[in-house]
Amino acid sequence: MxxxxxxxxxxxxxxxxxxxxxxxxxxxxxxxxTWLEEHPSALDSFEDMIDVAEGKKxxxxxxxxxxxxxxxxxxxxxxxxxxxxxxxxxxxxxxPTAIVSGRCINKVNGFVKLDNVVYAGSHGMDxxxxxxxxxxxxxxxxxxxxxxxxNKVVKFQPAQEFLPTVKEIIQVLEQKIKTFEGAMVEDNRFxxxxxxxxxxxxxxxxxxxxxxxxxxxxxxxxxxxxxxVMEIKPSINWNKGCALEYLLDTFGFTSSSDFLPLYIGxxxxxxxxxxxxxxxxxxxxxxxxSVPRDTKASYSLRDPDEVMNFMVRLANWKKAKSTx
Ligand SMILES: O=P(O)(O)OC[C@H]1O[C@H](O[C@H]2O[C@H](CO)[C@@H](O)[C@H](O)[C@H]2O)[C@H](O)[C@@H](O)[C@@H]1O
Numbered sequence: 001m002x003x004x005x006x007x008x009x010x011x012x013x014x015x016x017x018x019x020x021x022x023x024x025x026x027x028x029x030x031x032x033x034t035w036l037e038e039h040p041s042a043l044d045s046f047e048d049m050i051d052v053a054e055g056k057k058x059x060x061x062x063x064x065x066x067x068x069x070x071x072x073x074x075x076x077x078x079x080x081x082x083x084x085x086x087x088x089x090x091x092x093x094x095x096p097t098a099i100v101s102g103r104c105i106n107k108v109n110g111f112v113k114l115d116n117v118v119y120a121g122s123h124g125m126d127x128x129x130x131x132x133x134x135x136x137x138x139x140x141x142x143x144x145x146x147x148x149x150x151n152k153v154v155k156f157q158p159a160q161e162f163l164p165t166v167k168e169i170i171q172v173l174e175q176k177i178k179t180f181e182g183a184m185v186e187d188n189r190f191x192x193x194x195x196x197x198x199x200x201x202x203x204x205x206x207x208x209x210x211x212x213x214x215x216x217x218x219x220x221x222x223x224x225x226x227x228x229v230m231e232i233k234p235s236i237n238w239n240k241g242c243a244l245e246y247l248l249d250t251f252g253f254t255s256s257s258d259f260l261p262l263y264i265g266x267x268x269x270x271x272x273x274x275x276x277x278x279x280x281x282x283x284x285x286x287x288x289x290s291v292p293r294d295t296k297a298s299y300s301l302r303d304p305d306e307v308m309n310f311m312v313r314l315a316n317w318k319k320a321k322s323t324x
Contacts, residue, residue, distance in 0.1 A: 032290070032291060042299040042301050042310050045299060057095075058095045059251060059260070060091055060096070061097075061244055061264070062099050062263075062265075064101040064111065064112070066227065067288050068112070068304060073197055078111065079111060080111050085114065088112065090311070092114060092116040092117045094319070098119070098120055098247050099117050100240050100244070100273065101119075101123075102122070102123045102188060102231060103188055104121050104126065105120075106148075107121075122190035123188075125157065125159040125190040126159075126189055127155070128147060128154070129153060131144065141156055159238065162234040163190065165221075166190060166192060169192055173185045173194060173211065177210075180196075182198030182200065183198075183199050192232040193226075193229050196229070211232075221235055224268065225268065226268060227267060239273075240265070240270060241276035257282065261276075261282075266289060271295065271297075275296050278296055278298075285297040285299070286298070288300070288303065289302070290302040290303055
């Protein structure tokens with residue numbers, strides 16, 4: 001098998017490519033090159049980016065699945081490598097850093113295992129920030145609490161009222177997916193994921209129909225598509241982009257123009273954050289993709305390995321600056 005065929009095969013397995021697109025392998029490689037002109041590699045553009053960042057405060061936002069860990073068949077085994085963890089630890093020592101994930105906080109925290117980052121789980125609907133180091137003006141949906149390590153945290157949970165219904169939805173869907181071999185319901189606390197990566201291709205449409213018809217009983221929820229997953233969320237006006245704005249505010253950045261948010265993500269839900277950065281007119285929205293995609297990101301990185309290399313360069317640049 002030729003090298004490019006292997007790449008196409010991998011992308012098919014990851015759900016990044018349809019069969020008809022794969023049949024047009026060469027066209028795809030050509031269109032990726034064209035796409036790269038509009039969304040240049042953040043590694044190739046590194047020098048230009050740090051020119052812009054000179055004298056400004058970078059604030060990092062990192063998605064988890066597909067960004068810090070490769071996409072794998074079993075969602076419970078999406079482990080992060082030690083090298084990636086070291087890279088995140090290092091950038092988080094140098095820049096305020098948040099992990100923004102669709103997963104529930106406990107799960108993403110269990111994968112990342114770092115205490116120098118802020119976690120925003122459930123697509124930004126569950127944000128835990130340390131007390132003291134950040135400013136809080138709006139006490140609205142915030143509660144003070146203690147995390148599993150005994151640290152005092154402020155929790156911002158704008159979808160609190162939906163928790164009992166989310167639990168009910170999980171119970172209902174867990175019963176109904178039993179007839180679909182390979183299907184899995186993941187409890188993301190304020191959101192629910194229905195995975196169909198391991199379901200027979202012929203059964204996928206029926207599974208999707210079942211989920212859509214079940215959710216008709218829950219009009220206050222919406223369904224979004226992800227990578228071989230249906231993501232069910234409360235229909236509130238809150239997303240990863242709102243979480244980015246909330247965190248910038250709590251980090252104390254919104255009133256100045258000397259900060260630059262840098263967001264790296266691979267999925268459709270990350271587009272909301274890319275849009276916010278574009279709206280701010282300052283910062284770096286970076287998509288992780290090795291195929292052409294419709295995106296509001298300005299830059300791209302191919303895969304988690306490139307994400308890691310980018311973070312290592314960023315840390316080295318910052319350290320070199322502080323010692324010069
Ligand atoms: O916002 P994210 O951190 O990117 O979370 C989005 C979803 O990621 C996970 O699912 C995806 O990754 C799995 C592991 O690689 C893969 O098996 C699955 O097919 C992907 O969709 C997570 O399990 C979901 O709950 C998140 O919504």
